[in-house]
Amino acid sequence: MLISILAPGNTVRTLSEKSPNTHDVIFSISRAIFRTVTFTAERLFIFLILGVFLFKGLQKRNLKMSVPKIPTIILKSACVFFPFLVLCFGIFPSYYATGRIPPERTVNTVSFFFLISIVFSIQFYKDNFIEDENIHFKSIINYIPILLLLIIVTHPNDLRNNFYDLFSGRSLIFAKEMEERDQYLKSTPEEFVTVKKISVIPNTLLFKDISGDPTSFFNYYYARFYNKKSVSVHE
Numbered sequence: 001m002l003i004s005i006l007a008p009g010n011t012v013r014t015l016s017e018k019s020p021n022t023h024d025v026i027f028s029i030s031r032a033i034f035r036t037v038t039f040t041a042e043r044l045f046i047f048l049i050l051g052v053f054l055f056k057g058l059q060k061r062n063l064k065m066s067v068p069k070i071p072t073i074i075l076k077s078a079c080v081f082f083p084f085l086v087l088c089f090g091i092f093p094s095y096y097a098t099g100r101i102p103p104e105r106t107v108n109t110v111s112f113f114f115l116i117s118i119v120f121s122i123q124f125y126k127d128n129f130i131e132d133e134n135i136h137f138k139s140i141i142n143y144i145p146i147l148l149l150l151i152i153v154t155h156p157n158d159l160r161n162n163f164y165d166l167f168s169g170r171s172l173i174f175a176k177e178m179e180e181r182d183q184y185l186k187s188t189p190e191e192f193v194t195v196k197k198i199s200v201i202p203n204t205l206l207f208k209d210i211s212g213d214p215t216s217f218f219n220y221y222y223a224r225f226y227n228k229k230s231v232s233v234h235e
Contacts, residue, residue, distance in 0.1 A: 021095070021099035022096075022097070022098060022099040023096060023097075024096075027095065027099070028092055028095035028099075031095045032088050032089075032091045035091050035095075035101070035102070036084060036091060039091075039107075040087070043111075072129075075124075075129075076125070076129065078121075079121045079122075079125045080121070082117055082121050083114055083117040083118045083121055086110075086113050086114055086117040087110060087113075087117075090106075090110030090113055090114070091106075091110060094106055161204045162204055164203065165202040165203055165204055170200050170201075170202050170203070171202050173199070174198065174200050174202050174205075177196070177198050177199065178198065180196075181196065181198075185226040185228070185231065186226065191228055191229040191230075192214075192228070192229055192230050193223075193226075193228050193230070193231050194231075194232050194233065194234060195210075195233055195234075196233065196234060197233045197234055209233065210222050210231060210232065210233055211232065211233065211235075212232050212234070212235035213232065214230035214231065214232040215230075219232055
C-alpha cells in the first residue's frame with residue numbers, strides 16, 4: 001500500500017492533473033468500498049472458480065492451517081471477508097494518491113492478490129471446518145473444469161475474443177490494411193498524405209487510429225514517424 005501511495009509516478013500525475021480528491025481519506029475509503037462492491041459483482045464467480053481450481057492443486061501438497069485460539073464465528077467470518085478486505089486495501093491507494101480510479105495495471109495486480117486470498121480462505125476453511133459440517137467439497141471441485149470451459153464460451157473475455165478475431169478473419173483484415181498503409185506511407189513521395197480509414201478493428205485491441213484532422217496530436221506524431229508534413233484519413 002505504501003509503495004502505491006508513495007510511487008513517483010503518482011506525484012507526476014497529481015502535478016499535471018491535480019484532483020481535488022487527492023489525499024482525501026473519506027473520499028478514498030468510500031470510493032474503494034464502492035469499487036470493491038462493483039468489482040465483486042462483475043467478477044467474483046470467476047475468481048471463486050479459479051480459486052477452488054488452484055486449491056485442488058494445493059491439496060496434494062498436504063498443507064495444513066491450524067486454528068488460532070479465536071471464537072469460531074470470528075474465524076468463519078474472517079474466511080468470508082478476508083479476500084474482500086485484500087481487494088479494498090489494494091484499491092484504496094490509487095484513490096488516495098491520485099484521487100482517481102485505479103489504472104488497469106493496478107487492477108490486474110490487485111486481482112492477483114484477491115485470487116490468492118480466496119485460495120488461502122478456502123484452504124483455511126477446509127482445514128478447520130469442512131469435516132465438521134460434512135460438506136462434500138471434493139464432489140464440487142470435480143465440476144470446476146466444466147465451469148471454466150462454460151465461462152470461456154459464454155462470458156465476454158479476451159480468450160474468446162482472440163479466437164473470434166482469428167476465425168472470423170478480423171485479425172487478418174486488420175493486419176493487411178495496416179501493412180498496406182505502412183507500405184504506402186513509406187513509398188509515397190507526397191508530403192501531405194491522406195490514407196484510407198481502417199475498416200476492421202479486432203475486439204482484443206485498444207486501437208486508436210488517426211483522424212481527418214492533420215493538426216491533431218495523434219496525427220502530428222504519426223506524420224513525424226513517417227517524415228511527412230501531415231497525415232490524415234478519409235472521413
